[in-house]
Amino acid sequence: MKRVCIIPCGAKKIWDVQPEAGSQPANLVYLSPLHQRTKSYAQTFFSDWLIISAKHGFLKADEIIHENYDVAFGIPHADQMTREGLSEQFHEKHLTAYDELVILGGKKYRKVIDPLLLPHQTAIYPLAPYKGIGYMLQALKQAVETKVELPPHI
Template sequence: MKSLCIIPCGKKKIWDKQADVGPVSAREAYIGTFHHLCETYADHFKLDWVVLSAKHGFLLPKDIVPENYDVTFNQKSNQIVTGDFLANQVKNKHLDVFPRIVVLTGRKYKPFISAAFSLPNPEIVYPLEGCKGIGHMQQRLKTAVANDTPIHSV
């Protein structure tokens, strides 16, 4: 069964190291450790993946991120994408063809993912749920790749 993996964007971005780099693909934009581990996990287990950004919504690896930003799902801001916006992206980017969604994010993303994938209703799994913080999440991802043992149901 083909799965879509949703990975978080992260605060650390390429512009933090190279301020004048200009627009880049989503694959290049996010450079934080947790994001990198999630991307490595998805690639290792041959999962199609998208980044979930509070500002841009779902970004395919080749989608362009125009510039640096600092918007998170934790804050109150009119720059945060809505559930309706995400649901439209699911349809327009053909993310609704996947019968299973593997979500490698923290719990703050859960309401947005639920709103985005309300219809049709794919199976949504959160294999990092129950982890006791970012360090535990990172260790689970590293171990899964090192041992070639997925943490999501296959």
Template sequence: MNSSYLVIVPSGKKKIWDKHPDAGSCSAKRAYGSTLNKKGRAFAEANGYDWVILSGKAGLLLPDDVVLGNYDVSFGTNDPDLISLPALYEQTVEKDLQTYEEIVVLGGKKFIPVMDYLFKRQNVAFPLNGCRGIGEMLQLLDKWTFEAAKMNKSTD
């Protein structure tokens, strides 16, 4: 934990096994490849924020946590493989995620009830909520990442 900010990035549907079915288990940072996921991680890293991936099946994944294989489970569904809120909360405790002062969720309104359950004491922001679609979300992430990189370059 290097930051007082934690960025929560949705896993997205696209995974390594879509292109490489025989890839086997791999780290979370390698497993997920949606554009929103990649740009969300880039935003967090450009700002020096810690980040985790939120998976409908595996829950909250640190970058080096292992994902065993492909799946298609998302929040906002009644999928029997969807991780339960109590199990997600337990992960926040086990992974020390309750210690962050600020939580930044790079997802839409379907994540609000989940975050309300998980983080009762922290400030939780949804900066992409209200965007008209994925295109606008990606543009904002590009802009914020560029601005952070520019700021970091000027302070070097």
């Protein structure tokens, strides 16, 4: 079974602490605790992982982001990636090749990801049972420390 992990970006970005940072790879842009923990989890358990951004869509770690932005799923914004744009990226970046997509985000990501799935694909949301970011951070940390993946939650 071919799997990929999709992690959320995060509101706090490198330019918030280093305004002069200039263009950066996506891997270095996002600084929020949730992003850092989900990245650590993705790197521990997956050979393939991407970041999902409301502005840029599906990002590989080495893709360059040129400037700060404040766009989030669930909040209407002119710069928000359209469903059509996400669907194009889903195919262009070969996400159709995966059988299982493990999404390390909350409920709002279901509305974004689920409509993109092909019939052979399953989306897993292991953080869905956790009520609150503190519990999510704790669960991710423990999973990485113990090298035991979070149980699947569909």
